[in-house]
Amino acid sequence: MTPLLAGGGPVIPNYGKATGCIANDNAFLCPKWVQEHWGDTLQPALVQHVYLTAIAVGIGFAIAFLCALAAHRFGWLAPPISVFTAFLYTVPSIALFQVLVPITGITITTIEIGLVGYTLLVLFGNTLAGLRSVPPDVIEAARGMGLTRLQVLRRVELPLAVPAIGAGIRIAVVTTISLATVAAYITPYGLGKPIFDGLQIDYHTEYVMAGLLAIALALVADAVLVLVQRSLTPWRRARA
């Protein structure tokens, strides 16, 4: 009893969240908490978030790419696929996750199904727009040089579509990073988990830090993708 009050301050219950920080009057950002919980909370959440995003965009791109190739070859496929992906996009994410829970449970699968669905609109739209933006003269010239249809696709159309595809992937990645934070409301995974945990117990440092990490992740991912895209399209740099 005496030792507790010896410090002169009020007795503050320790919720086990932040030993050195809770007395700090729930500061905006308490560095000590970040230091103590980097290893057990923040870093795993960040890694999980990267996984969530990579898997969603990877699967989404595979589906969208095949659909775009099919729609490029058979033009009549484009409108129905566009409408379907647009429809998927308009479903509010947090509700979709909740509808999926009775089917796939509180799992990562639930999140991924939703996230993949939201990437399709941008990835399909941009890939198809990129393929269609290749000037007919260029294709004509390639055909005239004796390239087969498949060769034209692989060596002319796809490289020229890279900027559009890259723009689509950038949007898909940052959108997915954003949606994945919300998805933690359903399945506690990724950077959304510390955000919702922090909100739940009203502990500023936890959700501010997780928010900052989510923003940093989005910006870094976007910057990395720009660099990758530049290295894939050297001719654009040369022209500029």
Next chain:
Amino acid sequence: MIVAATLNGHTFVDAFRFLWDDRSFVGQKVLEHVGLSAVAVGIAAAIALPIGVWLGHIHRAAFVAINLSNLLRALPSLAVISIFLPILGIGHAVVVIALVVLGAPLILTNSWVAVDGVDPDIVEAARGMGLTPLQILLGVELPLALPLIFAGIRTAAVYVVATATLAGVVGGGSLGDIIFNQPTYFLSGVIGAALLVSALAFAAYFLFTLLERLLTPRGLRHAGAVRLHEEEPPVVFEAAVTS
């Protein structure tokens, strides 16, 4: 937070039943949702339109108009909310800020591209006719740029309406109150409210499409007079978000 719910045909019937039975409550939430979104789109447009149009008019700051916008667009809304929450506290302000951060870049980029991309020959002709820069901006560039400018506002509005749901996490005041509260409203209520959010997003889309039609000068409606420069980074992104 998520209760073990069952999902079957009844759930969707119940969703509509919920919307009808609790129509005064739901109606109030819809009004709050629309109000919140309208304020956010209004602020975003008030900030982004003048800047975008002016920078496009003087053909400067492409880097700011495109890259800074892309940067802001990349910010996850929930993260933005969580950073401003300790400063502003629970309430509408923090949500509006996150929605403005989401919407303003889209409007800025599109208005910049729209005005910057007006055919230089047309501007040249207008200048040759003796129009002042302000007359050129208001009488030539803006009308020609309107469709693309409106595409930006429309996209921003759709995003904002969909994202205003997040208000349900921090203090409420939107349909998110229902969507983020499954224990109270059950899965049927969540689905019902989600359908309304979708409907509102579509309504915003069509409203701005209609406005664009009404404000576009008749001579331009099918002329496709807005020609963009050959090098046009954001146009793909534009095609992507509105298609």
